Amino acid sequence: MLTKLSGGTVYDPAHGIDGKVMDIYIRDGRIVERPQDTERIDQEYKLNGKIVMAGAIDMHTHIGGGKVNIARSMLPEDHRHDPAAHSGACRAGCGHAVPSTLTAGYRYAEMGYTAGFEPAVLPMNARQAHLEMGDTPMIDKGGYAMLGSDDLFLRMLAAKKDQNAINDYVAWTIAASQAIGIKVVNAGGINAFKFNQRFLDLDEKNSRYDITPREVLKTLSRAVYELGVPHPLHVHGNNLGVPGNVETTLNSMAGVEGYPMHLTHIQFHSYGVEGDRKFSSGASRIAEAINKNKNISADVGQILFGQTVTVSGDQMSQFRNAELGSPRKMVCMDIECDAGCGVVPFKYKDQNFVNALQWAIGLEIFLLVDDPWRIFLTTDHPNGAPFTSYPHLIKLLMDKSFRKDVFATLNADAQTMSTLASIDREYTLYEIAIMTRAGAAKLVGLHDRGHLGAGAAADITVYTDNADREKMFAKPDYVFKDGQLVVKDGSIVKVVWGATHTVRPEFDRGIEKEIKTYFDKYHTIKMEHMKVSNDELEDGGRSKIIVQECKGRREKTA
């Protein structure tokens, strides 16, 4: 079966193609070179005047795992107020901030997204996370396994174990939880919370293990690099949401000593203490540091106004924030010896000084970071806003007059604290394609996604050019997933199940002896039971596993 997409205007930053009219050919789910003229085209889509990009990739979205389910069960009102009736190919569902798995998949595809990555897979909860993601249709999935606050890692660090042993443990965790990267949340802080510490700065010691977050970040970023895992260490920094945390974030960047690091939802970590209310924007300093340090990348975690729910492994921050919840409900819990979790519903208000400034800080970071290959478009779904607000966010980035109009309606005190009105940058379609496609695929380590070159999976989104970018990105004309037409005119026409992306770095199996002893002594289940098998992911053939290439283990680098 040979499909031709003819005459579209193609944006493919991975190959430097910026709005060139060209044809794309798809055979058996893959993009192929132009076939010989004698070959018969089975199907042709005439895309003259349309905009063609690879399928979008959300590199940080909470769509699976225990905390999402806690949020769902805690917020029946979120579901009552947003029902989605069954129609055509789709089954019924519901939910605005934390949609049901099926609805989440449909809504992603209807916006032209073809992959999403769950950033907080607790190894102990990996099975639950994968089962939920496996039940999310349309898109490819993957997860980052959480380390850094688990007792075994901290014990190893406290015992001054060799970096190689730690690398083996990190690789074992990736393999056992079928992840594609490693994430650290409030490095060591979730553990410190269990020993009654309520704040933990970068150089503050965990009272039990005598370990500082700086050591955790350095050791883990080095481990991920030495294992050759393409996705750099995914870091949710310390002191989330605390005014003045811009210093912590800048020190964290320096603390990894040149190893690659991805700072996630950096908007929540870019707050200063200036002004009458001791809360100000640290965006320009953060952006300057990102521009300077090429080993650092970041996603923004933009907030947008309205009701949502914050779900996080950062129990320490969520415990602090619980009082601010709206409606007043919350869950904060320890999860075995791994980490913790906190769920607090939240309503961002445009007339609230702090919320309005958070909104401006996020946009300032977007606009002040020069290199779109190292800054990514996220709302940290659902923490800053549900992912369904991405088209609105894209419009804010691409349309300065719209952005300024919205800004002018916000809390007046917040306006005086932000330089946003003086920033004239507008993102181009090419830059949006980098952020949401090529750059994201490169960052996560997806070799066959996010671009439109021969050999890539045919995940393709086709839009009608519209000066109103929100309308344009909310409703693509066509979405192809692995070569199949799945969305037409913004509605699902065929339901597919996507695949799970993983990496499999090499490691010495000898490490299992120590891990097993630890599991036997402290955990509620056996080590062998914790491992997620391939069969569980493939779910009888409905899904499949794609093992992305690792760069190969490096020798000691320090």
Add this chain to the structure above:
Amino acid sequence: MTALTLTLKKIPQQRIDCSPLTPDALAGKSAADIAAIPLQSGKNTLRVDALFDVSGDDVAEIVFMNGCDKLDYIGAAMHSGRIIIHGDAGCYLGFRKKGGEIVQHGNAGNFAASGMTGGLLHIHGNAGDFLAAAIPGDRKGMAGGLVIVTGNAGDRTGDQMRRGIVLIEGNAGDYCASRMIAGTIGVMGATGDYPGYGMKRGTLLLFKPPRLIATIQDCGMHTLPFLKLMYKSFRDLPSKFAHLDQTRVRRYAGDLANDGKGEILLFS
């Protein structure tokens, strides 16, 4: 102008969501518009005229005839006007009602007056369980307005109720005023087991000795002059509660397991 009258043709197979049929929602609509309004019925939608014979034209007063227990959400979110129901009503009668009046001659289902914040709900009949209570997941039940029930109410009346007055002339079921946050509930008949369970604040007026849990404590007999003010506010109500005048009551305080600022006043 005569009241808009909706006469149920026959008992529907599935439950019907009647929330679009309120004076506010129908204001300015023609008879043809009203007849064509889709109503959710199970997984299908039905037109109003498929379910009801429609007559009359004054949408400020809506009359349901032949009411049955499958008609849910009557008067939901209404702000103004009047709804009269002859016959039974389903669940969520007056759900999140903000104002206006509902008068029912028949029995109401569960969760009547849930989330109601204003106006009157007068049930000449019985109410089901969870009268004036919060639906699962909500933190607050009824938060204002007045409910009068001439018959009996079911279990968990006023569960997590926040504000407003509920007056029951008959009996109430078990766990009356459970987890009540504030407001007033009066029960002239008997109450089931454990009224005031988990009560935080609020007042429960009882006329028969209740069976209480241990964390609600007897505080003895008192003469409470402020009751005269409450009676004065009841004076014009179309209810037996309008004739109260006794200020000497036995007072119980609780639930001590949950702040203990609630009270049960026993008239006897």
